[in-house]
Amino acid sequence: MLESTLAALQGLFTPLGVLFLLLGVLVGLVFGVMPGIGGTTAIALLTPLTFTLESSQAMLLMGGIMGAVSTGGSITSILLNTPGNAPNAATCLDGYPLAQQGKAGLAIGAAAGASTIGGIIGIVTLIAVIPVMKSIVLLFGPPEYFVLALMGLAAIAVATGGRFLRGLIAGALGLILAFVGYDAVGGGVRFTLGSNYLWDGIQLVPALTGLFAISEMIALSVSGGTIAKANAGMGIGGVLQGFWQAVVHWKTTLQGSVIGTLIGAVPGLGGTVAAFLAYSGAMQISKNPETFGKGNIEGVIGPEASNNSKDGGALIPTLSFGIPGSAEMAVFLGVLVLHGMQPGPMLLIEHEGVMFSLILALLVSTLFSNVVVLAVARPLALITRIDVHLLVPVVVAVALVGVYALRETLGDVVLAGLFGILGYIMIRFGFPRITLVIALVLGELAERSYHQSLNMSGGDWSIFFTRTPSLVLSILVVGLLLAPAVRTLRRGRRRPATA
Amino acid sequence: MLKTLFAAACAAALLPAACLAADFPQKNIEFIIPFGPGGGFDRTVRAIAPFMEKQLGGKVSVLPRNVPGAGGKRGMATVYRAKPDGYTIAIANIPGAAIPALTGEKVEYDINKLTWIARLATEEYTLAVATKSSIRSIEDLRKLGRPVKMPSTDFGSTAYAGMAIFGEMLKFPVQHLTGYKGTNDYIVAVVRGDGDATTGPISTMGKFVESGDMRALFTTEEKSTLKGVPTIAELGYPDLTGLGVDRFVVGPPGLPPAIIKALSDAMAKAVQDPELQAIAEKSRQPFAFLPPDKAKANADRSLALYARYKAALQKR
Amino acid sequence: MKPAIHWPDFGAALIVLAIGVGFLLWAQTYPPKAAEVPVLVAWLTTVLALIDAVARTETALGRALRRVVSAEQVIEWQADGDGEASWRRVASSALWLLAYLAGVALAGFLLATPLYIFLYVKLHGGRSALAGAVTALGTTLGVWIVFQLLFRYPLYPGLLFGGF
Numbered sequence: 001m002l003e004s005t006l007a008a009l010q011g012l013f014t015p016l017g018v019l020f021l022l023l024g025v026l027v028g029l030v031f032g033v034m035p036g037i038g039g040t041t042a043i044a045l046l047t048p049l050t051f052t053l054e055s056s057q058a059m060l061l062m063g064g065i066m067g068a069v070s071t072g073g074s075i076t077s078i079l080l081n082t083p084g085n086a087p088n089a090a091t092c093l094d095g096y097p098l099a100q101q102g103k104a105g106l107a108i109g110a111a112a113g114a115s116t117i118g119g120i121i122g123i124v125t126l127i128a129v130i131p132v133m134k135s136i137v138l139l140f141g142p143p144e145y146f147v148l149a150l151m152g153l154a155a156i157a158v159a160t161g162g163r164f165l166r167g168l169i170a171g172a173l174g175l176i177l178a179f180v181g182y183d184a185v186g187g188g189v190r191f192t193l194g195s196n197y198l199w200d201g202i203q204l205v206p207a208l209t210g211l212f213a214i215s216e217m218i219a220l221s222v223s224g225g226t227i228a229k230a231n232a233g234m235g236i237g238g239v240l241q242g243f244w245q246a247v248v249h250w251k252t253t254l255q256g257s258v259i260g261t262l263i264g265a266v267p268g269l270g271g272t273v274a275a276f277l278a279y280s281g282a283m284q285i286s287k288n289p290e291t292f293g294k295g296n297i298e299g300v301i302g303p304e305a306s307n308n309s310k311d312g313g314a315l316i317p318t319l320s321f322g323i324p325g326s327a328e329m330a331v332f333l334g335v336l337v338l339h340g341m342q343p344g345p346m347l348l349i350e351h352e353g354v355m356f357s358l359i360l361a362l363l364v365s366t367l368f369s370n371v372v373v374l375a376v377a378r379p380l381a382l383i384t385r386i387d388v389h390l391l392v393p394v395v396v397a398v399a400l401v402g403v404y405a406l407r408e409t410l411g412d413v414v415l416a417g418l419f420g421i422l423g424y425i426m427i428r429f430g431f432p433r434i435t436l437v438i439a440l441v442l443g444e445l446a447e448r449s450y451h452q453s454l455n456m457s458g459g460d461w462s463i464f465f466t467r468t469p470s471l472v473l474s475i476l477v478v479g480l481l482l483a484p485a486v487r488t489l490r491r492g493r494r495r496p497a498t499a
Numbered sequence: 500m501l502k503t504l505f506a507a508a509c510a511a512a513l514l515p516a517a518c519l520a521a522d523f524p525q526k527n528i529e530f531i532i533p534f535g536p537g538g539g540f541d542r543t544v545r546a547i548a549p550f551m552e553k554q555l556g557g558k559v560s561v562l563p564r565n566v567p568g569a570g571g572k573r574g575m576a577t578v579y580r581a582k583p584d585g586y587t588i589a590i591a592n593i594p595g596a597a598i599p600a601l602t603g604e605k606v607e608y609d610i611n612k613l614t615w616i617a618r619l620a621t622e623e624y625t626l627a628v629a630t631k632s633s634i635r636s637i638e639d640l641r642k643l644g645r646p647v648k649m650p651s652t653d654f655g656s657t658a659y660a661g662m663a664i665f666g667e668m669l670k671f672p673v674q675h676l677t678g679y680k681g682t683n684d685y686i687v688a689v690v691r692g693d694g695d696a697t698t699g700p701i702s703t704m705g706k707f708v709e710s711g712d713m714r715a716l717f718t719t720e721e722k723s724t725l726k727g728v729p730t731i732a733e734l735g736y737p738d739l740t741g742l743g744v745d746r747f748v749v750g751p752p753g754l755p756p757a758i759i760k761a762l763s764d765a766m767a768k769a770v771q772d773p774e775l776q777a778i779a780e781k782s783r784q785p786f787a788f789l790p791p792d793k794a795k796a797n798a799d800r801s802l803a804l805y806a807r808y809k810a811a812l813q814k815r
Numbered sequence: 816m817k818p819a820i821h822w823p824d825f826g827a828a829l830i831v832l833a834i835g836v837g838f839l840l841w842a843q844t845y846p847p848k849a850a851e852v853p854v855l856v857a858w859l860t861t862v863l864a865l866i867d868a869v870a871r872t873e874t875a876l877g878r879a880l881r882r883v884v885s886a887e888q889v890i891e892w893q894a895d896g897d898g899e900a901s902w903r904r905v906a907s908s909a910l911w912l913l914a915y916l917a918g919v920a921l922a923g924f925l926l927a928t929p930l931y932i933f934l935y936v937k938l939h940g941g942r943s944a945l946a947g948a949v950t951a952l953g954t955t956l957g958v959w960i961v962f963q964l965l966f967r968y969p970l971y972p973g974l975l976f977g978g979f
Contacts, residue, residue: 034961044536048545051778138691142678165867169831172860176838179853182570184653185678186849187602191841196576196607199569214912221908221939268680322683322706330681334537340781343683344706389940393932394954396915401924401958404971407535407567410920413971417916421909429827447852452678456648456693 008356011056012364020057021361024064025369031065032072035213035399037406038085038205039069039328047335055339056357062335063361066328067119068369070271070307074111075373078300079104079383080395082213087271087307089208089437090279094292094299096216101295104381109242110297111304112370112377114253117246118305119366121257122264122312123359133320134345139469140266142452147464147473148266149446152273154477155280156435167435170426174436177202178443185451197411204272204441206403206416211433213399214420219427220388239377245297246305252282252298253305260306264313267323268445271310276438278306308366315362319348319355523585523761527560531589533574533596535567539784540590543619543746546778547786550769555761570655572599572606579608583751585758588616593745593798594805595657601809602654614754615747615798617763618789619770623743624661625704625725627715628696629689637669637716637734640696646674648695650688653677657744658685661698663811664804668736689713700744701725702783719743738804747798763791828868835861911935923973929955 011017031042042065050058073084078095091111098107129136140148156171180191181201192198246253256278263274282302283292292299314325322343324330333343341351348355383391403416426433457463465471530548532541541563548561555561566574574589575596581587597610628634640647647666651659654677666673676694679685682703689697690712701724707713708725715728719742723730731739748766750759769775770786779785789797805812839857842850870880911931918927929951936947963970 047537047542051546137687141688141691141693165863165870169860169863169867172856172863173831173834175856176834176853176860179842179856182653183849186846187654187677188845188849189604190845190849190853194605196569196573199572200567218905218908218912221911222904267684321687322703323687324681331535331537334542337539337784338542338782340783342702342706342783344703345710345712346706349710387940387942389942390936390946390950392940393911393915393935394950396912397924397928397932397954398958400915400919401928401962401970404924405962408565408971409568410971413919414916417912420912424905424909429824431827443856448678450852451848452676452693455674455676455678 004352004356005360007353008056008360011357012060012360016057017060020053020060021064021364021368024061024066024361025068025365025372028065028068028365029072029369029372032069032074032084032088033076034402035076035080035082035084035209035395037402038073039066040331041406042069043328043331043335047331047338050335050338055341055351055354058335058339059354059358060361062332063358063363064365066311066332067308067362067365069328070304071112071115071366071369071373074115074300074304074307075108075377075380078107078111079380080213080391081216082395082399083208085307086205086208087275087303087310089212089272090275090303090434091300091307092212092216093279093434094294094296097293097295098297098300099381099384102384103238103295104384105377106238106242106245106297107300108373108377108381109239110245110300111242112239112373113243113246114256114301114304115308116367116370117253118257118260119308119311120363121254121305122261122309123363123366124312125261125309126312126315126359129316130319130348133316133348136265137317137320137323141467142449142456143464143467143470144473145266145268145445146449146453147470147477148269149442149449151473151477152269152277152438152442153446155277156438163430163432166429166431170431170433171435171439173431174439175443177207177436178440179447185448185455197409201444202440203407203412203415205406206412207419207440208272208437209399209403210416210419210421211423211426211437214396214416215423215427215433217392217396217399218420218424221392224388226385226388239374242297243374246301249298249301251285252301255281255285256302256305257309259302260309261313263306264310264325265316267317267325270326270441271307271314273438273441274306274310275303276434278302279434311362315359318343321345322347523758524555524559526586527562528555528585529587530561530563531574531578531587532563532565533567533571533577533589533591534565536565540592540746541565542782543784544590546775546782547619547766547769550772550775551765553772554765554768570599570653571595572604572608575610575613576607578749578751579613581751583614583753583755585750585754585762588748588750588762590619591747591749592657593747593801594660595655595744597802597805598657598660598812599655601660601805601812603813604655609752610802612752614750614752614759615791615795616750616754616759617748617766617791618745618794618797619748619766619786620746620784621741621743621787622700622702622745623719623741624658624698625701625708625715625718625728626665626696626698627689627704627708627713629692630712630714632695632714634696634716635714637671640669640671640716643671643695646672648674648676648693649697650676650679650685650694651697652679652681652685658682658698660805660808660812661742663814664742664808665698665739667808667811668739686713741801742804745797745801747794759791763794825868825871828864828871832861832864832868835864907939911939919971919973921973921975923975924970925955925959926973928958 027042031037043062069085070087073088074091076082076084077088077091078099081092081096083089083092095107180198182189182199189199259278259281260274263269263277279299279302282298283289286298314329317323317325318329324333336343341347400413400416404413423433453463464474530544532544534540544563548563551561566577571592578587578589600606634640649662651662659675662673679688682699685697686699686704686707688694701718705725708715715725717729717731717734718725719731719739721740767788767790770788835857839861842853842857866880869877915927915931918931932951932954933947936942936950937944
């Protein structure tokens, strides 16, 4: 293992190596910034370009992309309330209010700091866990996934920020939306009105883009002015100060990183869930939970730490068994096969050196992309001073183009638009969007795992309690449900925030 | 002189089919991939496209286009509805594209009406169990005393179809555990113990055998490439040889023969290009090219086999 | 004297109630296993919406419920920050979006985008024609370069021109 690390380092510190890594970082940042498209698209687009490269060079490129995407995405989340990348949606919740208060620089700096630390923690965990990777993956089957999904749904109770009832309702609506489409366990199609477009269900990226980006553009369209409110200062000098905040709030950063790594390691949950759970987690351990949604820096730190640590976590099932830990990993596996590396239990054994190039690239890219962001944060934050009526149509157009580019389906664009209107309605009537999103993502996994588990056990419910991992998780879920629910109810009397 | 007469005839729209073929291709060709980027079919098309361009004279581009959705049905519907002028073709998963209709799903294309242009590749299956399992033979599967639990992704997948057919022909009852998200996911399910056995392409499952996580009971190859593992023919079921996943290139119904020939010749020559062969070898996805008539025969045989087991495929 | 019912709020709750009931009926048309969880969720939605609706009335039950679940009585019908928030403005903002969607669907991105941006900036935003033109052309050019040229991603051509 040491040899491989050294070989990987050698490979990196060559002119070509550095070139590919930088290219990856650049691509990752640009794709991360553009709303609607993210790491998955970037990797998919660049896969053919890696035909002629050596495997280790391809890995440097890909690792570069992966490490930079969510950093880029945090920028648009903070400045425009537009998630550049699905998992960055949670960053909008407090990042954007900070930008509105003229503290965009602070937020971007904090995001960069949290991303760096989170990324490092994720990768260190990955490396530490390599010897037992396979056993970890084997621990999690459908019963465990079901309990995990329940845990995620239970986090909805926490994430409501004082609007408990409407939070639950939004969650229920999210679950309803999750059922649309083909049912892999039952074998039939549900709630699609015969539409072929809805066969695949409500797609996350268009829905998210609509709920957060488009809806905010509608809101700005109604209110006018600029994003940063007139009386707010420029606050750009706060970039480095923001970076430091990630260290000051080390507990939030650590918690976000751990959540990201864990959730990233469980296939099917994904970075978006991790980010929102990290946000909820940050709210839980915060001393001022009622300020979340109004510009609490911890609400930026938690999710951003998770966004980068999840890549390290997602590599665990990917490298051990070839099970993609995230959508990006799924496309990334294509690059591996292209270079003759079959994803599966032999991957790390046969291609250890190349895999270490990837891990190294991921690490360096995390560091480097954040440095780049810190450098350009000042000019970027000026966007919040632009007249909103020039900004709105541009953001709408670019967001929708990005959404279309994902699957070349007009339906996605329409969906994004409709969710934009839905999102705006939800803002006006006080329905938290965060719970709808969590439910939309987890609903499918929860129901599918539930039925899978019962199929496995022949209808026997005890399967959820007789397997050790799911028993442990079940106990955790109950604990999770009781403590925060009580806290939320008690806090419910105070003035709630907008989310 | 002949050329001028021909051109005049074409201009007067007197010989439509032949005219189309004579100038083919005049504009870019769209090569549809019914799946998202990154998968095996995506890679095959993107690999061969530039080489096809070369063989077609280099004047036009062959543009890979992902049309994902509905498990591949959207892409197939797209090529089915396209104009039969040779400018829209698609790569098809056989028998994957045929299974939805067989299991009773609503489809917007008729697989039997599509034009078969070529077969690019083929991949056989193996059936394997976890190494720690006590199952060592097909007989053991029968002696289980209960249905064999076999994980797969969903009821439209080729692996599921394979399992259903194995169960029918090898005479053991199957309980399908669908719902897993990807190939490696459902294979690991057997290693974990969620299920007893499963089927999948040899390139993927072979790795699990190599790593010691699984034990293969047989393969559907003509000559087994897995050490010590018999072929299904050797076990007494030669009809099942060749059961697996094929990658065909198809066109809309009614594609003129001259255009079919132009396209398939270009692909045949492309596949022989040493550069493309090197790429294929590097990614361990060799081409196994069949020209139109042989491809059609192959496809028909495969589809007939699966159609025979329609009843088994419709069981849940 | 507080009104008995704050209609916008109450109305929202009623709409969710309708969604819950509608979904409940729809879910039951599917075979038992496929319907199991959706029906459960439909019931959940209906019950929650009911509680929400009652909580927004000035009845004794409503007041008690509000204490328990901290529902708000009145939502500020104001946008964040300055600016008008009349129904008209909200509707027009939404209509601009829908118009752009329709434009993209019919004529594709390259035609609809500059038109939309220019008209929006001029008519909804009240800015100069120059500002509109510059923004419209700049954005369209940028999108074309990045998506079509650089990455060869086809932009939607519109139903009129061959899309589907």
